[in-house]
Amino acid sequence: xxxxxxxxxxxxxxxxxxxxxxxxxxxxxxxxxxxxxxxxxxxxxxxxxxxxxxxxxxxxxxxxxxxxxxxxxxxxxxxxxxxxxxxxxxxxxxxxxxxxxxxxxxxxxxxxxxxxxxxxxxxxxxxxxxxxxxxxxxxxxxxxxxxxxxxxxxxxxxxxxxxxxxxxxxxxxxxxxxxxxxxxxxxxxxxxxxxxxxxxxxxxxxxxxxxxxxxxxxxxxxxxxxxxxxxxxxxxxxxxxxxxxxxxxxxxxxxxxxxxxxxxxxxxxxxxxxxxxxxxxxxxxxxxxxxxxxxxxxxxxxxxxxxxxxxxxxxxxxxxxxxxxxxxxxxxxxxxxxxxxxxxxxxxxxxxxx
Ligand code: SAH
Ligand code: SF4
Numbered sequence: 537x538x539x540x541x542x543x544x545x546x547x548x549x550x551x552x553x554x555x556x557x558x559x560x561x562x563x564x565x566x567x568x569x570x571x572x573x574x575x576x577x578x579x580x581x582x583x584x585x586x587x588x589x590x591x592x593x594x595x596x597x598x599x600x601x602x603x604x605x606x607x608x609x610x611x612x613x614x615x616x617x618x619x620x621x622x623x624x625x626x627x628x629x630x631x632x633x634x635x636x637x638x639x640x641x642x643x644x645x646x647x648x649x650x651x652x653x654x655x656x657x658x659x660x661x662x663x664x665x666x667x668x669x670x671x672x673x674x675x676x677x678x679x680x681x682x683x684x685x686x687x688x689x690x691x692x693x694x695x696x697x698x699x700x701x702x703x704x705x706x707x708x709x710x711x712x713x714x715x716x717x718x719x720x721x722x723x724x725x726x727x728x729x730x731x732x733x734x735x736x737x738x739x740x741x742x743x744x745x746x747x748x749x750x751x752x753x754x755x756x757x758x759x760x761x762x763x764x765x766x767x768x769x770x771x772x773x774x775x776x777x778x779x780x781x782x783x784x785x786x787x788x789x790x791x792x793x794x795x796x797x798x799x800x801x802x803x804x805x806x807x808x809x810x811x812x813x814x815x816x817x818x819x820x821x822x823x824x825x826x827x828x829x830x831x832x833x834x835x836x837x838x839x840x841x842x843x844x845x846x847x848x849x850x851x852x853x854x855x856x857x858x859x860x861x862x863x864x865x866x867x868x869x870x871x872x873x874x875x876x877x878x879x880x881x882x883x884x885x886x887x888x889x890x
Contacts, residue, residue: 655709
């Protein structure tokens with residue numbers, strides 16, 4: 537093997553998009569190729585969504601080979617693909633070290649949403665979440681996050697005949713606990729693949745430093761916060777993160793975020809029967825969000841194996857909770873779980889073998 541082959545290939549999609557352009561244009565110059573090739577190659581990566589340099593048919597074969605030796609586009613192979621009878625498609629992707637992560641395509645009439653993973657597993661241990669019960673394996677590199685989008689985009693076009701309209705960081709992992717890679721991936725989706733910032737939502741358990749960092753960014757990415765309880769005591773029972781970033785500090789960060797960004801914030805509230813679905817809690821929640829422009833998504837709890845006694849709140853309790861928020865002028869909607877039959881719904885993502 538020559539030393540060039542032994543050199544580890546560089547993942548061009550890890551890092552911010554300007555590094556990709558710089559790396560490619562330096563290499564093109566090194567190879568004595570005309571500078572327009574950089575733009576051509578970028579178009580293959582971002583517009584066509586190729587997963588290898590060999591697919592770039594208008595690039596000279598010798599250059600394709602040289603590029604393939606130096607750089608990698610981080611192709612992901614699906615270990616399994618599961619299709620729900622409601623149209624949802626779940627992929628389990630195998631990463632280069634054998635770790636695996638899931639992403640889910642969720643079609644509705646108006647949107648095609650991709651829910652992607654930011655970590656293999658999650659360290660934060662929310663008691664209602666299957667990924668939390670599974671524990672943390674490792675951070676994803678930004679190339680691995682972006683590759684879930686690229687591979688899913690192909691599937692969306694081939695199988696569903698339409699492009700992905702929205703991306704949500706609501707798969708496995710806590711995006712703001714992998715902040716640098718997640719910000720690089722957001723920038724690549726936005727500046728590289730051309731997805732509008734308002735079509736990309738970062739969902740967080742409430743890591744205050746990460747929320748403050750997102751607030752400083754120029755792009756208006758959407759923010760969703762997993763709340764699930766309006767009081768310190770109850771939130772602490774459900775979500776260990778409440779110990780580190782208590783709800784008052786969290787709301788302080790959200791108010792600052794809103795003052796800077798002027799964007800509506802989504803609050804996610806999973807309704808677990810008899811645990812956090814009392815009408816009184818809806819009243820406290822309404823007081824808590826006073827002055828914040830927000831939208832509360834009420835999600836019926838999706839059952840998970842590690843909590844055999846917990847069930848989704850029955851319809852009438854969900855409606856009562858929602859009506860109490862309505863009465864107090866808090867915009868909210870009850871979300872229908874998707875892909876339950878293939879364990880693709882919110883909070884159900886985990887590796888089935890473990
Ligand atoms: N770590 C991030 C994003 C991944 S979780 C976060 O916590 O926001 C995506 C969403 O699914 C979160 O709102 C999470 O609270 C919710 N969720 C987790 N387990 C669930 C379950 N069993 N049923 C319904 N929603 C759940
Ligand atoms: Fe991690 Fe989010 Fe699940 Fe909590 S809800 S354990 S932060 S993935």
